[in-house]
Amino acid sequence: MTTVGAILNGIFEPGFFTSGPVRVALVVGGAVSLVSAVVGVFTVVRGQSFAGHSLGDLGTTGGSGAFLVGANPLWGFVTFAIIGAGAMELFGARRPRGRDMATGIVLGAGLGIAALFLYLGTTESNTTGATITILFGSIFVIHASMIPVFALLSGLALAIVGLLYRPLLLSAVSQDIASARGVPVRAVGILYLLAMAVAVSLSCVTIGAILSTAVLIGPAAAALRMTKRPGLAIAWAAVIGLAVTWLGILLAYDSYYWPPAGRGWPVSFFVVALILVVYLLADLASREKARRAGAQGVASRKFPTGTAGRTQPSLPPVLGAE
Amino acid sequence: MPFQLLRGCGRAKVVALCLAVTMLGCACSSASGVQSSGVIAAVGAENEYANVIGQIGGRYVEVTAVLSNPNTDPHSFEASPSVAAELSAAQLIVQNGVGYDTFMSTIEAASPNPKRKVIDVQKTLGLPDSTPNPHLWYNPDTMPAVAKAITRDLSGLDPARAPYFRANLANFDRSLKPWLQAIARFKAAHPHTPVASTEPVADYMLEAAGTDNATPWALQADIMNGVDPAPEDITLQDSLFTGHKVKVFLYNEQVADSITQSFLELAKKNGIPVVGVYETMPTPGYDYQTWMLAEVRALARAVANKVSTEQL
Numbered sequence: 001m002t003t004v005g006a007i008l009n010g011i012f013e014p015g016f017f018t019s020g021p022v023r024v025a026l027v028v029g030g031a032v033s034l035v036s037a038v039v040g041v042f043t044v045v046r047g048q049s050f051a052g053h054s055l056g057d058l059g060t061t062g063g064s065g066a067f068l069v070g071a072n073p074l075w076g077f078v079t080f081a082i083i084g085a086g087a088m089e090l091f092g093a094r095r096p097r098g099r100d101m102a103t104g105i106v107l108g109a110g111l112g113i114a115a116l117f118l119y120l121g122t123t124e125s126n127t128t129g130a131t132i133t134i135l136f137g138s139i140f141v142i143h144a145s146m147i148p149v150f151a152l153l154s155g156l157a158l159a160i161v162g163l164l165y166r167p168l169l170l171s172a173v174s175q176d177i178a179s180a181r182g183v184p185v186r187a188v189g190i191l192y193l194l195a196m197a198v199a200v201s202l203s204c205v206t207i208g209a210i211l212s213t214a215v216l217i218g219p220a221a222a223a224l225r226m227t228k229r230p231g232l233a234i235a236w237a238a239v240i241g242l243a244v245t246w247l248g249i250l251l252a253y254d255s256y257y258w259p260p261a262g263r264g265w266p267v268s269f270f271v272v273a274l275i276l277v278v279y280l281l282a283d284l285a286s287r288e289k290a291r292r293a294g295a296q297g298v299a300s301r302k303f304p305t306g307t308a309g310r311t312q313p314s315l316p317p318v319l320g321a322e
Numbered sequence: 323m324p325f326q327l328l329r330g331c332g333r334a335k336v337v338a339l340c341l342a343v344t345m346l347g348c349a350c351s352s353a354s355g356v357q358s359s360g361v362i363a364a365v366g367a368e369n370e371y372a373n374v375i376g377q378i379g380g381r382y383v384e385v386t387a388v389l390s391n392p393n394t395d396p397h398s399f400e401a402s403p404s405v406a407a408e409l410s411a412a413q414l415i416v417q418n419g420v421g422y423d424t425f426m427s428t429i430e431a432a433s434p435n436p437k438r439k440v441i442d443v444q445k446t447l448g449l450p451d452s453t454p455n456p457h458l459w460y461n462p463d464t465m466p467a468v469a470k471a472i473t474r475d476l477s478g479l480d481p482a483r484a485p486y487f488r489a490n491l492a493n494f495d496r497s498l499k500p501w502l503q504a505i506a507r508f509k510a511a512h513p514h515t516p517v518a519s520t521e522p523v524a525d526y527m528l529e530a531a532g533t534d535n536a537t538p539w540a541l542q543a544d545i546m547n548g549v550d551p552a553p554e555d556i557t558l559q560d561s562l563f564t565g566h567k568v569k570v571f572l573y574n575e576q577v578a579d580s581i582t583q584s585f586l587e588l589a590k591k592n593g594i595p596v597v598g599v600y601e602t603m604p605t606p607g608y609d610y611q612t613w614m615l616a617e618v619r620a621l622a623r624a625v626a627n628k629v630s631t632e633q634l
Contacts, residue, residue, distance in 0.1 A: 019557045020556075021553040140556060256552045
């Protein structure tokens with residue numbers, strides 16, 4: 001019993017469960033990683049990773065603007081990510097070839113404004129560390145009173161993807177087939193961008209604007225390495241997202257006792273590093289599985305059959321595997 | 323610029339031109355060095371240094387400060403072209419050093435001037451680059467040494483006015499006495515007072531006043547540098563307020579963020595008096611001595627009467 005206690009004490013350094021900042025971080029970080037992972041599966045399947053990353057960068061504009069006027073950065077992130085999503089959609093998100101270009105142009109303009117806001121913020125008003133906080137997040141300094149807001153926004157993003165589950169997948173497979181079946185492709189796309197904007201702005205606050213892509217894409221990409229069934233992929237992504245975030249918080253807490261002593265390492269670093277490890281492991285496992293399947297002469301799964309007729313739609317091979 | 327234009331001219335012509343320019347009401351000091359009638363252009367990187375230059379130089383210096391906005395954090399200041407122009411025209415510059423105002427050295431290197439005198443407070447005090455706390459002006463030993471260096475350099479630039487500068491130095495040193503006495507009185511009346519702070523701005527004065535700063539150095543440094551503090555340190559700082567372990571909370575009005583604000587809330591909720599401290603001299607209404615004296619008095623009021631002085 002005492003050995004178990006000793007091991008547990010080694011894993012959870014003293015005060016982990018009683019620390020106020022840690023408790024808030026576990027709740028908020030958990031909710032945010034869950035939403036990001038679930039929304040991220042659709043982002044990967046729909047091939048909108050760049051848009052997802054750009055929404056985070058655009059959030060920088062809002063976050064720095066919020067610092068400048070003294071508002072809570074979360075509202076800045078959410079507002080500008082949604083405006084950015086709208087602008088991307090307006091400037092050509094409909095045409096797949098124009099999409100990246102429109103995203104890039106909106107992104108550049110947004111970051112330029114962020115540079116101005118940060119300059120004004122640091123030279124004209126009182127905003128210590130705004131740049132680092134915006135870029136790399138501040139999960140341990142989130143006020144407990146913000147928990148309901150995080151919960152509400154998380155619920156909103158999850159509700160959107162839950163309601164649009166089938167149309168989202170169908171239009172990811174083929175916009176033409178989706179339109180032919182009566183799916184309002186554009187409206188679905190806009191609503192999805194909205195959900196992604198909310199998810200990304202939440203992770204901007206916790207893990208940082210430039211790292212938010214990692215929690216959006218990472219768990220989803222790893223999950224899609226393990227399974228091509230969308231429902232299962234979403235479940236796996238959620239589990240991975242939650243695990244890496246909580247483990248990252250624990251490691252950041254414990255790192256206080258690592259060298260340099262008394263200077264904990266940032267959570268964002270641990271979360272992003274863990275995501276990379278999980279992705280590499282999932283990739284390795286899926287290659288190993290494919291190799292064994294090939295050696296046994298089992299038919300390759302490159303061309304799944306009967307997609308249309310099955311109740312559980314399989315993801316298009318190209319999007320699911322790559 | 324005028325100097326370069328004049329370089330090719332004969333000496334007599336230069337003198338004539340200078341006379342003409344002087345008659346037009348323009349001091350020709352930047353072109354031909356300080357004249358006994360001229361005014362020395364001086365810059366203080368932070369307005370507390372500018373204030374001391376002004377007190378020593380009196381009517382024979384024209385002094386400007388680079389950092390004086392009480393709403394900005396000097397740690398993250400970026401210099402603008404107008405600052406560069408001011409610095410390249412200056413004959414005397416006082417800067418803090420210890421990485422606090424590195425932009426000053428960068429600009430000075432970009433516009434070299436062998437005649438310009440630069441007082442780096444860190445070097446004047448003989449402090450190493452690894453000095454962790456750059457807020458030297460809260461240290462009672464700092465300004466007397468800086469004022470002496472200013473007097474020396476001003477006398478070098480304008481030897482005719484040396485007695486005037488020396489008299490001002492004596493006045494300045496005398497005027498620091500009430501502050502130094504207030505520190506000594508505080509130390510005697512309230513030995514080892516436990517205090518908390520957001521970041522190390524007033525640490526030198528707190529040390530001189532014999533207080534025990536219970537806030538971990540790592541937390542102070544993280545807040546000063548604008549990086550995320552460790553949750554362990556936040557919990558510890560919170561417990562200083564909730565457990566009433568400190569008698570006063572020193573709050574840096576210029577280096578604030580969400581974490582410092584939540585400390586402030588917690589301190590107020592638990593009835594811990596708050597004293598505002600500053601990176602640059604709060605203006606108007608203060609000079610260096612009265613500002614420092616006001617800080618010690620606010621500290622004493624907080625400890626003795628539980629009265630907050632959030633803003634001086």
